[in-house]
Amino acid sequence: MTKTPTLTRTSRGKRYPRVLGSLGGVRPGPTFVVIGGIHGNEPGGAEAVLRVVEALRELEPSFRGRFLGLAGNLAALECRRRYLDQDLNRVWAAESVASLRAQEPERDSFEQKEQRELIAVLDDLLDKHDDVLVLDLHSSSAAGAPFSCMGDTIRNRRIAFALPIPVILGLEEAIDGGFLDWVYRRGHVAVAVEGGRHGEVRTVENLESALWLSLVAAGCLLANEVPDIELHRRRLSNATAGIPSVIEIRHREKLVLEDTFEMVGDREYRSFDVVHKGTLVARRNGRDVLAPETGRLLLPLYQGQGSDGFFIGRRVRPFWLALSKWLRRIRFSRTLLLLLPGVHRHPTLPDAFVVDPRIARTKPVEVFHLLGFRRRRWEDGKLVFTRRNEGTPRVL
C-alpha cells in the first residue's frame, strides 16, 4: 500500500490527492479501480475509499489482483462544488476525449485538466489489463436509499446484482458522456453506486459497505477476509428494505443550462418515493411539470447545478431479467429482432437497428430494452437503437 499524502483542510472543501491508495496483490486477480468525488460536492465517495484504504493497510490481506483508489474532481472537491467549468461526468464521449488529446494542455479548462490527469492514470491500465473493474461512487442532493446503476451488460450485472441494493437500469445510458461510458468502450466492467444524500455520515457508510462487498464480488477478497462483512450486508439491506431489486428508467426530466427548476410538493421527495401519473412534481421555467407516468421517483434535484430534474422508473420483474439474459446468450437474438415488422439493420453502424415507428406495430422499445438496447435517438424520422458493447469475454 502506498502512503496517502497528508490531507489539508481548506475553508470550504478538502484537498484530496489523486491517488487515495493503491495495492498490488501478490496473487493473480482483477484490477479493481474505485473513484470517489467525480462530482466535487460529493466527497462521501472519496471518504469511503479512504476508509477502505486505511483498513487494507492495517489488515494486509492476501489481495487477489490490484487495487487503485482515486479521487475524481480535485479542484471542485476543494470548492465543494459539483463542477467548476463543466460536469466531469459528462465529458467522456469519444469525440470529447479525442479533442482533449489533440488539445494543448495550456488551454485546458478546470475539468479538462482533471480529465487529462485521470486519463494519464488510467490509460495504460485499461489497455494492458484484461480484467479491470471500475466502481464509481456518488451521492445525491435528495435523501433516499442507496442504489447502483450500470450499462446493462451481462458482465456488469454480475457485480451490480451481487450488492444488496436496487439496480437501476437505463440511468447510466440516459447520461451522455459519462465516465463509465469511457470504461465500457475500452471493454471493461463498470458500476456506479449512489450512497444517499450529500454530507450525511450514513452516505459514506453505505458507499464503504458497497465497496467492501464489490471487492468480494470481484474476487479480490474472500468474504471472511473483510472485517464486519455481515454488518456491511445488513446495513445495505436495511437501507433498501421494501424497494424493488431492479428498476428500469422510464422518464428523464432533462434540463438545459438556462432552465430554472424546482421540485414541488408538500414535503421534500426522496429517491424511490412512489409518484402517480399526473401529480405535480416540479416547476420548470415557471411551468408545472406533472409526473408523466406512475412509478418510483429517482434523484429529484435539490441543488443548483445538474442536468437532470428527476427520473421516474418502474420495477422490472425477475422473469424478464432471466429471459433477457437467456436471449442475449443465444446467437439468434439479432435475427429475432429483424423478424419484427419495421425493424432493419443500421446501414453503417454495427450492432445498431433502425425502427420505422410507422410500421413497427408492436412496442419496439420494450423488446429492444429487453436485449440491452437502451439507447435510442432519432435519425431521419426513424428510431435508431444501440446498446453497450458486451466486450470480449474477460475474467469478470
Ligand SMILES: [Zn+2]
Ligand atoms: Zn454524482
